[in-house]
Amino acid sequence: MSPRRSPRHGLRAAPVLALAAGALLLSATQAHAYCRSASCPEKNEPGRICEPASTDDCGTPLLWARPCVGFNVQRDASEQASLPQAEAIFTKAFEAWMNAACSGGHPGIRASYTGSVACANVEYNTDKANANVVMFRDASWPHSGTGVLAMTTVTFSRSTGEIYDADIEVNTALHDFAVADTAPGADLLSVATHEAGHFLGLSHSADPEATMFAVYTPGTISQRTLEADDVAGICDAYPAGASPGECDTVPRHGFSSLCGADQTEGAGGPEGGGAPGDDGGSGGGAPGAEGGAGGAAQVPRACSAAPPSGGPRALPAAALLALGLLAARRRRRAPRPPR
Numbered sequence: 612m613s614p615r616r617s618p619r620h621g622l623r624a625a626p627v628l629a630l631a632a633g634a635l636l637l638s639a640t641q642a643h644a645y646c647r648s649a650s651c652p653e654k655n656e657p658g659r660i661c662e663p664a665s666t667d668d669c670g671t672p673l674l675w676a677r678p679c680v681g682f683n684v685q686r687d688a689s690e691q692a693s694l695p696q697a698e699a700i701f702t703k704a705f706e707a708w709m710n711a712a713c714s715g716g717h718p719g720i721r722a723s724y725t726g727s728v729a730c731a732n733v734e735y736n737t738d739k740a741n742a743n744v745v746m747f748r749d750a751s752w753p754h755s756g757t758g759v760l761a762m763t764t765v766t767f768s769r770s771t772g773e774i775y776d777a778d779i780e781v782n783t784a785l786h787d788f789a790v791a792d793t794a795p796g797a798d799l800l801s802v803a804t805h806e807a808g809h810f811l812g813l814s815h816s817a818d819p820e821a822t823m824f825a826v827y828t829p830g831t832i833s834q835r836t837l838e839a840d841d842v843a844g845i846c847d848a849y850p851a852g853a854s855p856g857e858c859d860t861v862p863r864h865g866f867s868s869l870c871g872a873d874q875t876e877g878a879g880g881p882e883g884g885g886a887p888g889d890d891g892g893s894g895g896g897a898p899g900a901e902g903g904a905g906g907a908a909q910v911p912r913a914c915s916a917a918p919p920s921g922g923p924r925a926l927p928a929a930a931l932l933a934l935g936l937l938a939a940r941r942r943r944r945a946p947r948p949p950r
């Protein structure tokens with residue numbers, strides 16, 4: 612019983628996303644413009660729910676159902692960022708979200724780094740162990756969109772919106788990234804903070820000042836820090852509440868450093884066993900929460916750099932999105948010192 616995924620070429624969802632974001636630009640002057648990713652099976656496409664409401668709002672917002680989630684960095688890291696550098700940068704990126712000031716405290720979600728892993732695949736296993744992996748694509752970018760800096764793929768329950776898994780890919784094959792403040796290239800911490808927002812269930816914001824704005828402007832570091840719009844979004848998704856206490860970061864069906872295809876019984880298999888609240892695995896034949904028409908779906912979110920100046924060419928959808936929004940961003944956004 613395999614999960615019902617959006618086709619792997621789910622990237623074709625990008626034109627839908629691009630159109631939606633373009634429309635959002637009309638309300639860019641709103642104080643808040645954040646959107647949460649949503650399960651929208653009735654439209655058979657990735658949905659979103661925005662504040663203020665958008666006419667194409669659809670579905671159930673995505674959410675990690677448990678207050679603790681682990682993330683990992685693929686152990687080969689990148690020629691542009693060593694494993695320790697990548698670990699530090701993504702840890703800092705998630706901390707930006709966890710440290711947001713919500714009414715009554717910090718967001719009720721803890722994302723913890725739980726080590727490097729071998730697996731370099733974007734995948735969610737319904738009958739094997741999992742990991743939420745940050746991976747760098749040094750050799751080649753396996754998706755369309757040369758302007759895409761990074762992509763986060765979230766797997767979730769179509770019926771409840773519960774996030775089961777999230778994987779982040781960084782396009783180091785086609786872009787230069789900076790791991791230090793003064794280095795040239797796209798600021799990796801800015802990109803990481805944006806992708807961490809997707810990982811936690813946020814979609815793109817219409818606010819050109821927001822970390823969750825769809826486009827990164829070369830040479831800036833302002834997306835490292837959350838704007839009021841980002842804070843409103845994460846606090847909406849995970850209101851401040853009681854401390855989660857002892858965190859259980861074990862993914863659904865257990866944790867493994869290895870990809871599903873490499874997991875064998877007793878060797879690199881699940882460590883830590885099944886997660887609480889699992890749906891009983893796939894052995895029973897009865898429709899589980901991850902199977903059938905109401906099962907799991909995957910949504911990739913492509914995030915772009917503003918292209919260099921010049922006329923539009925045969926740009927992929929993501930780059931066209933970048934192009935369309937660049938002008939507004941340049942007007943409204945000036946580089947700011949880090950806070």
Ligand SMILES: [Zn+2]
Nearest residue numbers: 825912913914
């Ligand atoms: Zn994005």
